[in-house]
Amino acid sequence: MNHKFSRRKFLRNSLLGTGAMTLGFPALNVNAQEHNIRVGVVTSLSGANRFGGNLTRRGYDLWAEEINKLGGIEIEGKRYPVEMFYGDAQSRPASGADAAERLIIQDEVDVLFGPYTSGVTLAVQPISQKYRVPMISGSAESPNVWLAKPAFNFGMIPAVDLTTDKSMVVLAENLGDRATTASVIGVDEPFSKETAEGFRKGVEESGLELLSYELFPAGSDLSAIISKLKSSNPDIVAVGGHEDIFINFVSTAKALNYKPKALIMHYGVTSAAFIKETGTESNGILGVSVWTEGLPYKDELFGTASDYSELSFSRWGTRPDYTEAACSASGLVLQDAARRLGKAPPWDQGTRAELAKAIEDTDIETFYGPVGFAKEGSHYHNNTKPVPAVVQIKSGDIVPVAPENASKGELVYPIPGTS
Amino acid sequence: MDLFLQTLVNGILIGGILICLTIGFQLTFGVLHVIDFAVGGWTMLGGYTAYWLVTLAGIDPFISIFLVFALFLLIGRGLGPLIYHVRTSRYARPDLMALAFTFGIFLFMRGGALWLWSYNSRSVDSVLSGQFLSLGPVTIPLMRLSAFILAMMFSLGLFILLYRSRFGMAVRALAQNHDHAGLMGVDVKRVSAWVYGIYTALTASAGVLIATIYSVNPSVGIRYTLFAFFVAVLAGLGSVGGVLVAGLALGLLEAYVATYIGARYSLLIVFGTLYLVLLVAPKGVLGRGI
Numbered sequence: 001m002n003h004k005f006s007r008r009k010f011l012r013n014s015l016l017g018t019g020a021m022t023l024g025f026p027a028l029n030v031n032a033q034e035h036n037i038r039v040g041v042v043t044s045l046s047g048a049n050r051f052g053g054n055l056t057r058r059g060y061d062l063w064a065e066e067i068n069k070l071g072g073i074e075i076e077g078k079r080y081p082v083e084m085f086y087g088d089a090q091s092r093p094a095s096g097a098d099a100a101e102r103l104i105i106q107d108e109v110d111v112l113f114g115p116y117t118s119g120v121t122l123a124v125q126p127i128s129q130k131y132r133v134p135m136i137s138g139s140a141e142s143p144n145v146w147l148a149k150p151a152f153n154f155g156m157i158p159a160v161d162l163t164t165d166k167s168m169v170v171l172a173e174n175l176g177d178r179a180t181t182a183s184v185i186g187v188d189e190p191f192s193k194e195t196a197e198g199f200r201k202g203v204e205e206s207g208l209e210l211l212s213y214e215l216f217p218a219g220s221d222l223s224a225i226i227s228k229l230k231s232s233n234p235d236i237v238a239v240g241g242h243e244d245i246f247i248n249f250v251s252t253a254k255a256l257n258y259k260p261k262a263l264i265m266h267y268g269v270t271s272a273a274f275i276k277e278t279g280t281e282s283n284g285i286l287g288v289s290v291w292t293e294g295l296p297y298k299d300e301l302f303g304t305a306s307d308y309s310e311l312s313f314s315r316w317g318t319r320p321d322y323t324e325a326a327c328s329a330s331g332l333v334l335q336d337a338a339r340r341l342g343k344a345p346p347w348d349q350g351t352r353a354e355l356a357k358a359i360e361d362t363d364i365e366t367f368y369g370p371v372g373f374a375k376e377g378s379h380y381h382n383n384t385k386p387v388p389a390v391v392q393i394k395s396g397d398i399v400p401v402a403p404e405n406a407s408k409g410e411l412v413y414p415i416p417g418t419s
Numbered sequence: 420m421d422l423f424l425q426t427l428v429n430g431i432l433i434g435g436i437l438i439c440l441t442i443g444f445q446l447t448f449g450v451l452h453v454i455d456f457a458v459g460g461w462t463m464l465g466g467y468t469a470y471w472l473v474t475l476a477g478i479d480p481f482i483s484i485f486l487v488f489a490l491f492l493l494i495g496r497g498l499g500p501l502i503y504h505v506r507t508s509r510y511a512r513p514d515l516m517a518l519a520f521t522f523g524i525f526l527f528m529r530g531g532a533l534w535l536w537s538y539n540s541r542s543v544d545s546v547l548s549g550q551f552l553s554l555g556p557v558t559i560p561l562m563r564l565s566a567f568i569l570a571m572m573f574s575l576g577l578f579i580l581l582y583r584s585r586f587g588m589a590v591r592a593l594a595q596n597h598d599h600a601g602l603m604g605v606d607v608k609r610v611s612a613w614v615y616g617i618y619t620a621l622t623a624s625a626g627v628l629i630a631t632i633y634s635v636n637p638s639v640g641i642r643y644t645l646f647a648f649f650v651a652v653l654a655g656l657g658s659v660g661g662v663l664v665a666g667l668a669l670g671l672l673e674a675y676v677a678t679y680i681g682a683r684y685s686l687l688i689v690f691g692t693l694y695l696v697l698l699v700a701p702k703g704v705l706g707r708g709i
Contacts, residue, residue, distance in 0.1 A: 047533075214683065216685075217682070217686055219638070219642045221429075224426060224682060224685075225677065227429060227678060228678060244636055251542055252632075254549040255548075255560035256558050
């Protein structure tokens, strides 16, 4: 057989082949990826807030691992595995915004899980809005995040002004006529000030008499403030701040022979660092937590709050706090919204906007508690449903003591050895 | 009245720590003519070293303070020639170069602390933690009282060294005039290096005392740099004696403002006072001026 080489035939076949490859590969590519939901995580994996940042990562990762064990998120009867991508905010808002942009453009994520701190969240928020990528923030407690009315961002933890005032009301109700007066102090910086103002609002709402309200700069010598508290001796002392100021308060009060009858603080009291640094002095101190393992909540993926705690402990070696829990619950919100959306990934801009709407309509019960986002007002898109529990440290353990339905132990008042 | 007396005690005890923090800073300025912006960094590192010694070796901070003193004496002695070199180099403004150099050291220490210990605050417990003396309505924390006594001991030791030893005589000669001291046979470089060593040792020791009373984290350095600078200016830059008066004055001022006006305003009023002092008495209470 004589095969004559035809240049025209060769060119035609080559062109057809190349065309088929060009048209066919994306199709193959889409087929290969259509079963994955690409989730970008922007958080502080390095820098000053890396400890908390890594807590958020643990929470998000634990959900991804658990849902992938089932084959992924179920949409219209089919499972789509979750693929996680990470962007390090380096504890800086500007770096967080850059990381978010990289995740959206380069990694083509379908949805974002939000940063650890409110500052970084505020910087990432406009990026998620610009590219219409829904973001579920498992951390960030500043009310300022929600004042901006972010269309695409949703927060799992109620803003600190909501939790502290509710917790003070819960505490006052449980103490009844045993407590009539309160003093509030706090560090004069955004988060701590908002915490202190929440406590003050709670004091007013609960009918307690506010003896004093004082803000002070970070790093202040607390001896003057504690001497004044000792002199007026209120029934409840509330402190707005972070772990370092709580540790300073406890050690300075101890040095000046002062122990308030009830001492309530916020985030930080439940951290292992606070309990370790204050030792036995932490006994009896009250804190606010939107979640603990003792709460009577459950869902299908994680089981009860206690089951979640066990799972997290076996995976990471430490007990989860409410930040970690809220981050895991962010995944539950996503899978519920994706199920209701009923559209297979990848999601284009229009579909992502529909997904944001589906997230906005969330109304579910989880191991973390009820989740539902405010659709208007100053806490727009913030999950305002959880009722904060008042917890008390007892021999190093964090025990929910109020409200009654969440209580796992007796509220000790006054703390033994008080002034 | 009870609160007034308690505030008096609080102010005096804090003043003692500020004296220990600033006295070495003054010495460095007086001899090397360097305003050392690393002062808060040395304080922070002293506190962290005490934390390490307590947690790793179980050494009480009131013992470890002497180890910290010795360790930082050597570190400062090692770094001293470099500071001296920058200060006496042929830059157009060697004083500004030295200032920038020490600020660079401070930033390096702060960055290193963040890398090593993250932002978490560390406090140091002692056998005296939580113990106090009750004198009528006034409570005197034994930890703060001991810290005050130690600070006074260090200050007294420095005075004895300066005014009762040949080394002290050489230091005083350097404070007068480097060239003349050199001509009289003083090894200027060596003495300057030891002065920097003594300064770092005193400042790090103050850090141990601070860690026993408050807590340390990488950001405390800025606060103590500001306080050291305030006390030094109020005392009169270079005046070691003025530090005693200025340190106590600052301690009392901050305590009374925080108690009777509000802690929120204490830094505002404290630094307002600084500007007032600079306007009315630019040489400070006992100093030679900037």
